[in-house]
Amino acid sequence: MKLLLLGPPCVGKGSVSRKLLKKFDIIHVGSGELLRAAYHLGYEYGKKAKEYVDKGELVPDEVMNGLMKERLSKDDCQKGFILDGYPRTPEQAKALEEMGIKLDKVINLVVDPEILANRILGRRSCKNCGEIYNLVTMPPEKEGTCDKCGSALMKRDDDVPDVIRHRCEVYKDKTARLNQYYRDIGLLIDVDADAMLDEVCERCIEAVK
Numbered sequence: 001m002k003l004l005l006l007g008p009p010c011v012g013k014g015s016v017s018r019k020l021l022k023k024f025d026i027i028h029v030g031s032g033e034l035l036r037a038a039y040h041l042g043y044e045y046g047k048k049a050k051e052y053v054d055k056g057e058l059v060p061d062e063v064m065n066g067l068m069k070e071r072l073s074k075d076d077c078q079k080g081f082i083l084d085g086y087p088r089t090p091e092q093a094k095a096l097e098e099m100g101i102k103l104d105k106v107i108n109l110v111v112d113p114e115i116l117a118n119r120i121l122g123r124r125s126c127k128n129c130g131e132i133y134n135l136v137t138m139p140p141e142k143e144g145t146c147d148k149c150g151s152a153l154m155k156r157d158d159d160v161p162d163v164i165r166h167r168c169e170v171y172k173d174k175t176a177r178l179n180q181y182y183r184d185i186g187l188l189i190d191v192d193a194d195a196m197l198d199e200v201c202e203r204c205i206e207a208v209k
């Protein structure tokens with residue numbers, strides 16, 4: 001199972017991804033983690049990538065594609081993976097195909113930005129262990145208490161609704177071409193992510209069948 005997971009900020013991509021990885025027994029390949037780790041892992045393009053990352057510059061396609069090619073040829077990727085953050089453009093998507101990698105599906109998590117803005121008001125995190133909850137989509141078993149360690153939950157005030165609305169706009173602009181590319185070749189499936197986490201995962205599993 002080779003998947004790409006798309007979705008706006010705060011849609012719960014990380015949580016959905018973790019559940020799907022378990023379900024399909026595949027691994028997560030995130031472009032951000034790869035960029036940070038490639039140099040230390042001795043990747044051929046690792047040194048080049050590090051130069052751009054250290055300067056805070058965008059990593060050019062040639063380097064990004066090279067890194068991904070190397071990563072996806074490793075043994076642990078052979079059973080399948082969920083890509084996250086790559087490809088970002090139709091050009092990178094084509095490069096991926098040229099590596100001989102054919103995605104089974106592209107899951108596009110869709111939620112109205114207004115719903116996302118409201119949802120973040122329900123975000124809570126554990127004071128002690130940092131576990132994240134959401135009163136709307138991922139509530140703890142006991143109100144106000146962390147399932148993992150029993151500590152009190154606190155409100156996360158780092159995300160305000162206006163910031164989320166703006167980030168959704170930016171996200172939409174940045175991913176429009178890629179979405180259209182995958183839509184045109186029939187790989188993209190929209191999954192309504194306005195539901196509890198387990199339900200969203202069920203919808204994703206249904207979508208890739």
Ligand SMILES: [Zn+2]
Pocket residue numbers: 126127128129130131146147148149150151
């Ligand atoms: Zn905790």
